[in-house]
Amino acid sequence: MQKVDCLIVGGGIVGVAVARHLQATFSHLKCLLVEKENTLAKHQTGHNSGVIHAGIYYKTGSLKAKLCIAGLKRTYEYCDTNHIPYKKCGKLIVAVERDQLGRLENIYRQAIQNGVQDVKLLDSNQIRELEPNCRGIQAIHSPHTGIVDYGLLCRHFGKSFEQLGGRIALNFEAEKFLSSGDATYPILVKSKTNSTFLSRYVITCGGLQADQLAIACGGSKNPTIVPFRGDYLVLKSNRDELKINGNIYPVPDPRFPFLGVHFTPRMDGSIWLGPNAVLSMKREGYGLFDISIKDTVDLALNGGLRKLAWKNMSYGINEMRRAYSLSATVRELQKFVPSVTVNDVERGPSGIRAQALSDDGNLVEDFVFETVNTGDLKDLILHVRNAPSPAATSSIPIADMIVAKAKECFNL
Structure with missing residues (x-):
């Protein structure tokens, strides 16, 4: 032995x-x-978005913020030393409605306090200079956010x-x-x-x-670990004029547990759109209809999950709808890139997020x-x-x- x-x-x-x-x-x-x-x-x-995050969203002074700031720097250093390709394509966090501007300003101040390098607030014209197809009132630009094949x-x-x-x-x-x-x-x-x-x-x-x-x-x-599946769409490559240069993200809504749809360039040149966030009936089930009897029973008996579902019922229904409806997802994407249509997208890969959940129904x-x-x-x-x-x-x-x-x- x-x-x-x-x-x-x-x-x-x-x-x-x-x-x-x-x-x-x-x-x-x-x-x-x-x-x-x-x-x-x-x-x-092997199923995540591939984004090298800059540490913008996380509470100032938190371990997550500190580790992310350090992680971005050390990931780039490791990739440079070992000749692993990556792209510093940047990221826009875009406010598309006026009631999002206050949250965007708070996130910007938090990013500065966290030590995120070179972040700026952009107006609508500056947004279009970076992303000609993107529309928004105001945005945070993080130039050092990147992508890599994790x-x-x-x-x-x-x-x-x-x-x-x-x-x-x-x-x-x-x-x-x-x-x-x-x-x-x-x-x-x-x-x-x-x-x-x-x-x-x-x-x-x-x-x-x-x-x-x-x-x-x-x-x-x-x-407990609760599996949430995120389904991506992929932008078809037959419309060269519908170009996305970097990551385009929404302003997060603190009422909901997940971020919302975004545009994510990939190292292979493709553009992923999404994801949604739906409860998976199988811990490692990447298909829309994948199910495990054991995992499903475990979820049904999970009191914390029932509390979480009750608190976020409308959000969960919305996410389920987007899981099966291309047009519902595209309507969300059009808030940022109005010219994208259902004909421009196709179903792409899915990933499973291991979300830790306490017995009182709160995400850990x-x-x-x-x-x-x-x-x-x-x-x-x-x-x-x-x-x-x-x-x-x-x-x-x-x-x-x-x-x-x-x-x-x-x-x-």
């Missing part, structure tokens, strides 16, 4: 960044990353981890964490196919499966860590139960923070 010093569960960008930083910091340790799929970045990392970045983290001496085991779905009876390697990690590893310590970065991994070790049921927006605190595995397993958006942008400083937490928990 193979023995390792630290086993990291989860091949998304946070898990791989953690593995890489852990191996770099403690070069004497024998580290292993396990991933249940046959490749890294299979789920959230799947590519994650896999590069994986290669770096291996070059530092780490190992990656794909097709290993960690299911059980048991006491091995071995004083040196006390944790027996067992997969669904009965493959096993012995480890001194474990860190889980399970994303969509984060709560399930914690529960498998005897951890709390809360917060901060990081949640949990250690096994009873039995033979006490203080030997660290669960990252929630690494909120923008986790991809912030993955490098998030990894620093998690490794520091692991050092403290494990007395490394």
